[in-house]
Amino acid sequence: MKKLLLLLIIITTSITQAQQKIQQQRPKLVVGIVVDQMKMEYLYRFSDDFSQNGFKKLLGDGYTFHNMHYNYMPTYTAPGHASIYTGTTPAVHGIVGNEWFNRTTGKNMYCTDDASVIMLGDGVAKEGEMSPKNMQSTTITDELRMTTNFKGKVIGLSIKDRGAILPAGHFANWAFWFSKTGSFISSTFYGEKLPDWVTQFNQEKKYMTYINKGWDLLNPIATYNESLSDNNPYEGKIDKTKDPVFPYDLKKIYDTKGAEILKSTPYGNDILADFAIKTIEKEALGKDNITDFLTVSFSSTDYVGHTFGAHSIELQDTYLRLDKTIADFIASLDATVGKGNYLLFLTADHAGAENASYLRDHKYDVKNINENTFTTDLKKFSEETFGVNVILDFSNANLFFDKAIIKEKALELSKIKQSFKDYLMTYKEVKRVYTEEEILNSTGNDYYLNFIFKGYDSKQNGDIVVLYGTGNIDFGITGTTHGTPYSYDTHVPCIFYGWNIKKGESYEKKEITQIAPTIAQKIKIPFPNGTESNVLLEILK
Known part of the structure; x- marks a missing residue:
């Protein structure tokens, strides 16, 4: 009996020690930060004006990948967030845009739409009818939840619904996003009612503090010499009653637009950081030996x-303020979770193009493409060539044909595809045109086709995909956009910092889909189920 008891004690002790060893191999908290539309170049261009405790701290004490890129098209927000956290591309995880026309259903859809759930909180109609159900792969956050028997908490936060929901995955405890009302909301996918602390945070209406103080420059205007003049022809307006110059009377704009105006100012990042710090406190993230995961998308x-463009003083001021916000957030993590107890990574969901008007004014022959005009031209070509409009939809550079009309008129689909391809190639701003067959039969030898192949879902995407030439953007004459496979849209920062991360940097080209499997290996959990499992060895050594 004594021998049996001794054996049980030895076995129990061994199991406990093994569990403790595994726990020591993981940080208390993983924090994933995504900065929406952040070009790697901004960390260089604005460096002189950054503080020592924000981006410079991450760059100086963390490991930086200077040559991180997206490896697919379209480079939009929803696919970007999904790809970071699933470790795969839209062809696998199925988030092929922010919103898109779906070939199978014949309807437009939004990336996180879910009519089966109900909004939680004080929001506006349908803002809360959201969930991750449209994402077809698991995320690194999902794998953490399953590995810890759903004891490790996962919470996703963002101003945008898609920026909160997709990173947090299918099994998240919560995802919260910012409503037009100024409140953080969620959906019944995550629970029956908002946590009391979220309701209390919303009732405090802290966003009004930012609205009331307005938006003026953080530093003297003379120091913003990395940007164009404060009033230039390439920037749009958030206040239609005045030129786009500082200061901005946010209270006046709020009276007509409501709390949504906060999104288009640096204060959208600030209110999110305030909420993130409160989330860590109230949800006790990183307080035990079971790893938690917080995703934060600025x-x-x-x-x-989008509004002001890549060379506006408004954008520079936004990044200088975000630098201070990041510094405060790191200080809070150090104080609440503890230095060395959390693993943090920072990247972006895509970068952004130069304003085409700005490029033209400097003698670069590129164009602002109007998708509506483009669609009208294509329909006219169809009617003149085939006697009927065979176009069902043209959006996100995808052309869909109306198969019912084609069948009814006894037309041949292959000839229609070739005719449209030949016609599209007559446009100066079009670089390549690929049919569905060419995309699915890709050999990997065509550099641009590789990007399209990895972003293409044959059950959802079009019959033809159009690639515009470098520098041409389907956007208006002010501000900027993104979406292409070119380096100005694909090149983003990637920095790892904190728990078991050595200082260093790499200039080798890396791919965004390497982040999730690297974290999986780093914290000893399974890979997300759709990833190709290519890792960043520098982080694992």
Whole structure:
């Protein structure tokens, strides 16, 4: 009996020690930060004006991949967030855009739409009818939940719904996003009601503190010499009643637009950081030996970029303020979770193009493409060539044909595809045109086709995909956009910092889909189920 008891004690002790060893091989908290529309170049261009405790701290004490790229097209927000956390591309995880026309259903859809759930919180109609159900692969956050028997918490936060929901995955405890009302909301996919602390945070209406103080420059205007003049022809407006110059009276804009105006200012990042710090505190993230995961997506950089462009003082000021926000967030993590107890990575969901008007004014012959005009031209070509409009939809550079009309008129689909391909190639701004057959039969030898192949889902995407030439953008004359396979849209920062991360840097080309499997290996959990499992060895050594 004594021998049996001794054996049980030895076995129990061995199991406990093994569990403790595994726990020691993982940080208390993983923090994933995504900065929406952040070009790697911004870390260089604005460096002189950054503080020592924000981006410079991450660059100086962490491991930086200077040559990190997206490896597919389209480079949009939803596919970007999904790809970071699944470790695969839209061809596998199925998030092929922010919103897109779906070939199978014949309808437009939004990346996180879910009519089966109900909004939680004080939001506006349908803002909360969201979930991750459209994402077809698991995420690194899903794998953590399963590995810890669902004891490790996963929470996703963002101003945008897609920036909160997709990174947090299918099994998240919560995802919270910012409503037009100024409140953080969620959906019944995650629970029956908002946690009390979220309701209390919303009731405090802290966003009004930012609205009331307005948006003026952080530093003297003379120091913003990395940007164009404060009022230039390439930037749009958030206040239609005045030129796009500082200061901005946010209270006046709020009176007509409501709290949504916060998204297009640096303060959208600030209110999110406030909420993230509160989340760590109230949800006790990183307080035990079971690893938790917090995903934070700063969206205001994207809104500011789209409105004002890559060379605006508004964008520079947004990044200088984000630098201070990052510094405060790191300090909070150090104080609450503890230095060395958390693993943090920072990247972006895509980068951004130069404004085409700006390039033209400097004698680069590129064009602003109007998708509506483009569609009208294609329909006219169809009617003149085939006697009927065979186009079902043209969006996100995908052309869909109406198979019912084609069958009814006894037309041959292969000839239609070739005719449209030949016609599209007559446009100066079009670089390549690929049919579905060419995409699915890709050999890997065509550099651009590789990007399209990895972003193409044959059950959802079009019959033809159009690639515009470098520098041409399907956007208006002010601000900027993204979506192409060119380096200005694919080149993003990637920095690892904190738990078991050595200082260093790499200039070798890396792919965004390497982040998730690297974290899986780093913290000893399974790979997301769709990943190719290529890792960043520098982080694992």
